[in-house]
Amino acid sequence: MIERPFHTPGKAADGGLLSSPKLNTPPDTAVVVGASLAGLMSALALSRLGLHVTVLERSDRKSRTGAALEVSEGLLERLTGRHANAGTTVLPTGAQAWTDVHAGLRSAAEADPNICIRSPVRVAFVDQDERGAWVVAEDGQVVSGDIVVGADGHASVVRRHVAPERPDAKFAGYLIWLGLVNEQLIRSRPWPSQLAILYERDYCLNAYYLPGAGGTFAVGKRRIGWGWYDAGQNDLLRTSGCLVGDVVQRTIRPDRIPASTFEKLAAEARQIWPDPWREAILHCIERREVIGTPVAEYMPERLARGRVCLVGDAAHVPSPMTGKGFAASAQDALALAEALKREMLASGVADALGRYEGKRLKAARDLVLSGQSFSHSFARN
């Protein structure tokens, strides 16, 4: 389906932007680029204000294997303004697997009549004038709204419009190997606490229990997630094309990880990591159920420009070692909706997005900075 902008973006004969009655009116429509966690949370928060939200997502592939997120109590209710009732979507709280959080947010967004998710649509370009903003997809379709929200992750296309002077997140100098396994497949005694953060040789291991089927935390029925920080794989990232210059291109998947790398990781794991984490890691390595995500970082100077703004990893990329990227994305979504409330819009949409930036920029910079202190001590070139 080809969708045209609600107006024809253009310039007046003197080169100035065309004036329009929409200038200071409240926004009715938003385009969100990216249907991952930050995009879905922003769509839900904007729908709460009565906006019609079109979410554009380039792919259906979701594989943040093993990553764990902390979901605060009542988050979905704060985003939607609705209380959870029987029959409505419930977002599990506490430490959760990335895929479960995504599934919960996705089903809440799909049930919302103000939100339309379109996929696959890969956005190539963003622009705006005084009357509106629009995205152009790779297939040529144009989708416009009163605002555009970039929730398109660390390699954001929307960031090129908002911060063209510094558009790219930079490689932080290390990767994380990630895996996930059902606890019932692991024979070793359980770890005495929910989470372990261990340092050995040049490595760091974060390992944790995640709920099993039906959300249970019963011993033996949980899942074990692990993230192994490794700064010794930068050559592999370059030769596999996952890293070009200092810009991260993609995660390395099991079929691109050489057998010799798996063997070396298995040998290291046997020597240095204690059970049950050792057994969980070896289980994943034997089955080739491991991915390696190069870590990127982005320190923002700005979060908004005119009618276009950034949320989540498009806005700020802290090291995963902070464990706060998801919480920061939720704060972005809530702050964006607060700034766009009707009673706050007397001075126009661009001013509202400027207020959003004022509310979130310092906290986002502080978060990235806190991750950089780990990265600087850990990374290798």
Ligand SMILES: Cc1cc2nc3c(=O)[nH]c(=O)nc-3n(C[C@H](O)[C@H](O)[C@H](O)COP(=O)(O)OP(=O)(O)OC[C@H]3O[C@@H](n4cnc5c(N)ncnc54)[C@H](O)[C@@H]3O)c2cc1C
């Ligand atoms: C390995 C790893 C471990 C992590 N661990 C933690 C943790 O323990 N705790 C924590 O709080 N946070 C963690 N994070 C961070 C956290 O996952 C993110 O901060 C949070 O999920 C917000 O992500 P996002 O939605 O902004 O971006 P993403 O999840 O990257 O989503 C971006 C979306 O935009 C889509 N997209 C991209 N470009 C386009 C385009 N041109 N057109 C259309 N769609 C597009 C993508 O397909 C994707 O769906 C981790 C991150 C990583 C990488």
